[in-house]
Amino acid sequence: MDCLRGLEEGIRRRWFDINRFDIVSYEFFEQVDHGDMNWIIPDRFLAFAGPFPTSEDDDGFAAFTPEDFVPIFREGGIGLIVRLNKKQYDRRRFIDRGFRHVDLYFPDGSCPTRDIISKFMHITESETGPVAVHCKAGLGRTGTLIGLYAMKHYQFPARAFIAWNRICRPGSILGPQHQFLCDMQESMFQAGAALKRPGVSLGACAEVGGRSGVLGDEQLEDVGQGERL
Template sequence: FTSHDSRKRANAAFLIGSYQIIYLGRTPEEAYKNLTLNDNRPFLPFRDASFGASTYHLTLLDCLFAVNKALLNKFLDFDTFDLQEYEHFEKVENGDLSWIIPNKFLAFCGPHSQTKIENGYPLHSPEAYFPYFRKRNVTTIIRLNKKVYDAKRFTNAGFAHYDLFFTDGSCPSDHIMNRFLEICENVTG
């Protein structure tokens, strides 16, 4: 698919397979079968974005099942997706935030103690996020990384705040996963 580079080939196959699921109504298995019909070379598995050794791999078929599940559960809905908002807020200078599940899970770059530019990289204080969070009914912040800001800045502004630290790029423990789900299932907003 467009290249002998195994990474480009896997990415192209993912896009082609996703198109088949989203627009042609195919199942993940049907899409995958179409991609492997005349070529028995395996696809390079996907992995996390960290630089260390990968502790797990996701196959192309795993990823196609995820696209299908997201579509079925309306996590992926092009009728309601706001491309302009996405392109604005995914930029670091605008907060580096993205809805994982629309109106339920918002991922954002961990705030810093103050808003500033450091080595050409924009850093945002907790207060920089308040207007958007209030507008979009974000009520709870769960910090998953190291502490570089005081959580009271969120709680004093009316947000709930929890710390569930685990090493970036690693898998969280069962305890952290269960606590994360418990918090998410019991908050409003």
């Protein structure tokens, strides 16, 4: 039922149109050899696996470097890249090619703190174009933050979004992150509703999570899940 609800919500927001969906492009770019990337919110958030510093991974297989992503991101109108995992490549490899790059690290398998959430909201809400987000695999941490944004700005229910994200990018939002999004739903809905009030700015609504009941989010983690994927 969650999958059906997620698909219904996606169609209602015009994120999916069966008559316009490009299955060839989807199947091409979801492959590791072609970047391992998927649009979660069309023309707004692209989730992708973290680039490698060299053209081969630790096992000797072909890997995507920052330079490999550059023409794809330019074609998609992406101007900002957000990295959530430990540094595996020099961010200047994107910056020197005209992209903005932000680091918002939090541990693999964990849920974001209020500070990380607020910074992510402030940065992405200030960006007019599409944003590319990655952690190690582009699944857990990436999907969790995009999910918070979707709840705040689109009133997309948590369980339905988790299902939608997994339809778009199988394997997304893992373990404790699932419950975390459900627990955060009400506070994100309230933050989104506040944006519609006269005289309220995006910055005033950046601080979120205080009324969610998720006070110990540092305990909601499954450390190392990215390494196991």
